[in-house]
Amino acid sequence: MTTHHPAPPPPTAPTGPTTRPGPGTGRAPSHHGELLQGHFADAGGRPRAALVTLPVAEPGTLAVYTPRPGTPPDAITVTPAGRTKAVRAARLALAACAARTGRPAHGGALRLTGAVPLGLGLGSSTSDVLATVRAVADAHGVRLGPAATARLAVRAEGASDPLMLDGRPVLFAQREGEVLDVLGPALPPLLVVGCLLGGGAPVDTLALPVPAPTGADLRACARLLDGLRRAVADQDAALLGKVATASARRAQRVLRQRDFEAVAAVARRTGAVGVQIAHSGCAAGVLYDPAAPDAAARAAAGRRALAAHAVPYTRTFTAGGPNPLV
Template sequence: MSAADHGGSGAERFGTGSASSHHGELLQGVFRDAAGRRCAGLVTLPMAGLGSRARFTRRPGTPPERLTVRPADRAKAERAATLAVRECARRRGEPPCGGELRLAGGIPVGLGMGSSTSDVIAAVRAVADSYGTWLPPDTIATLAVRAELACDPLMLDARPVLFAQREGRVLEVLGPRLPPLVVVGCVLNNAEPVDTLALPACAQDDTDLRAYESLRTLLRRAVATRDVRLLGEVATASAVRGQERLCHPEFTALTDIAPRVGAVGVQIAHSGAVAGILLDPAAPGLRHRIDSCVRALRSNGIPVTRTFATTPATTKETQRGPAHRGGDRPAGPRAPRRSAHLPAL
């Protein structure tokens, strides 16, 4: 029996949903879509182990505006739940109603790991579950963009895609999966959240478009040929361009450390402070290179967070740090952080 079957007619119905997070981007910029139109796009770096969980209790017969969310500051998730209620009620031929949305999870806010999108998708899935229905990824993406203006492709499967975040659509499926990577994660700028709305506007001209399209071609080739080094070059080039807006003071140290430890490159969150040094797991001396990377980051005052792999085969070997404990993450961009969260995001 599904969660939506609990309770009789007119009784409260509940549903649950969840969504994953990511570790920033491998590529972000401006690209052409299939019609030749210019649009913003990104390719995220997936990361297992963190995400949002939602439980939605709908109350048939109550006004749809009587919808509450806990924690109360999750305005984007609240908007998403309201939109999802309307969509699911329409599909079921029922009037929309109110309810209560509860969110939990461990994604740090403001670091560029998709915390708001994860909340939004978990909320939409919980609402759909309460109605006993399933919403396809493109519908979830549309609702997510309406709720937060731009979203990450966390509603899709693990295939690497170039995603138009402001439109909620896939520009290109780059291949079946990323080449195997080991990522030594860290945070820049003292882990300060990034207010993306306060960043200066970045005008993208035809020169920028050609550069990003070239990186797109290289990333497509890297995925097709499983070329870890080429993928690292693309991610580094995109990160360098991203620093034109973010201006993290430790970024130069990050790019200096990477070649010294035999890394293939670096990646960053283009809308946050999380970053990573990318290693080829097939190259000799992986454990030594990870340890050298961690020491070099710490010696430069850069907090190390988590080492993880993009493929299940190497995750257990390379993941470091204590297991993350569940619970609500700090609410709001300026909420105090518990230091225990940084060693293992």
């Protein structure tokens, strides 16, 4: 009698380092400029350029990276064309993934979609870069943590915003990609009336002078940082507004943004807690405490006052609070 043995099962697809990379996706948020920016003494007493951003979940960027096996790793195409920082980020991420997996890096096609306005200081380039790094890593089955992603972002951009973090308020050394201080779990909730200074004209921060920080500068920034730390600990929107306004006013010594004083006056007249700006762009926000019983009416008055000063209005949104990037 002949015994029939079942056919062996087909081999399963290889996993791990031998898996052929497929398309990957990555998402990244944006921000609405800074709450604080300047020079701060680090733990060793060395002055460091650093900032605290106002993160927002939307608008954001979606990146899709499709590897093309057999092509050289520098053969990256990008849509829309001209996103050179994202292309640099893709190449850097490819090298990082190859080092992690032991597989050779290949070129590919990168597609970016999103609605982060360009050139206003809202983190559009960092959003592109972060989404790209995440998409390339996803295509290769690699997880790159926040610290590694920050280092890649700085190498791609020269300076980066802390969008790769979880939305907690941090003092971030933008040129090194390093967190200098975690200020607390979350910013106090804010209602923000966004606008554009100088009619929306871009700010070429690379062309602006960067004076060396003095002892007085470091002491002033330390006081503002201490105030922001207390605002986070106490969930005090009013104190946060004072810090953001003082930081924005200090920046005007270099930026000299048209309409800043008009926007500051609007904030005072409409019961806002303060103003914040994009230190590397023209975006600004009039900040209101959403816990105030007439917060919506104050924000509406702020929008009308901006229009009376011919300051372009962008949008009204909430920020801060727990899970700001969800």
